[in-house]
Amino acid sequence: MDLKDQIKQTLKENKKDKGFGDTFERFTTFTGIKHLVKWIYGDKDCGCDRRRDLWNEWFPYKNNKCD
Numbered sequence: 455m456d457l458k459d460q461i462k463q464t465l466k467e468n469k470k471d472k473g474f475g476d477t478f479e480r481f482t483t484f485t486g487i488k489h490l491v492k493w494i495y496g497d498k499d500c501g502c503d504r505r506r507d508l509w510n511e512w513f514p515y516k517n518n519k520c521d
Contacts, residue, residue, distance in 0.1 A: 475509030
């Protein structure tokens with residue numbers, strides 16, 4: 455998959471975001487930051503999933519039809 459296809463797929467997935475946490479996770483994955491953090495932390499929990507869920511709770515998107 456080339457970069458253009460990745461961008462199109464990422465934009466389609468944007469509609470599934472429950473809140474800011476999902477958007478931020480997608481950004482860090484797309485830019486390679488998430489991969490770098492996983493490399494640094496290894497098997498230890500870096501707190502990314504908890505942070506994503508917390509930010510989704512604090513900053514939800516309106517008119518979100520995802521469960």
